Amino acid sequence: MKKPLILGISGASGLIYAVRALKFLLEANNVVEIVASKAAYMVWQAEQGVRMPTEPEEQARFWREKTEVPEKGKINCHRWSDVGATIASGSFQTLGMLIVPCSMGTVAKLAMGLSSDLLERAADVQIKEGRFLVIVPRETPFSLIHLRNLTALAEAGVKIVPAIPAWYHNPKTIEDLVDFVVARTLDQLDIDCVPITRWQGY
Template structure:
């Protein structure tokens, strides 16, 4: 699958999703936007490498998964990468976290970097695109852009945790959102206490 990481706050969502996907043996093609490098530095005081090979090592270290699964990282400016083509086969794409800037560009059909191009490909090919917006409050413009994406077939999974699974840590709250996002691609690799009813 394709994992896009845009410049919204909440890099932990990308880290936890990658941890679960790689631990379950999935192949992940990851592209982090230019802005995500700045956000990561601000949130965690850590500089993400720009070189794709170094970035793969970086992501594995952050996720705590050294050898499982397969991870290919792509430079944000490499619009000629494999994931930029409609002929590239994938289970789908998740953008997590997703900034409102990215949402706006996708809703307008614009793609100025590889993350946006890969997402645009999913839309034009009628494939699965899951957007995990991390913003509050949402303006009318944000809501209209999200509606446009939903009308184009994207699934919108806001980064809103639930409480019925009795979270004991921040990671539990994050994993709930990760699990619900991956559910949209029929990927079940996050240990999650699901609602069982009465």
């Protein structure tokens, strides 16, 4: 049985990155543990005009609808405040964790070793256990403080994949641009489940 992968969703703009990442992970029959920060709920409301459910079972149905993957894979959702959840412990084995998108507030807390909610605690666990943690920061421009915090995370072994798409695959849609970033994010975990055109040379 596959080990689960944690998908953290923070309150940064660009929630489409999380939706597309989850879609491809489910289509590849992965087990995904989802935790969205408190701010992510507000961003959903602001960007999509949609209220994300807080109850885990309702939220799982919400993600199934958004990804349009009704049956494949498995989703376990957690409340942002549930610091007693399975993913809060290093004894709960995982493939690693993605934070997509990752706000600069989340970056700062992780760089300082602070855990004020389940998302931050789960990420802190991945770092201390030496597991894979991949973040997709969605901010521009980066301030010196942002860069120093990102450097601290990189020095701790965190993989950083900024939400910067490529153009050599001749993207035609927003999804083409998003999927490139999602594919490069999952590459860090050696998961190849996003159908993109990879660089073939000149």
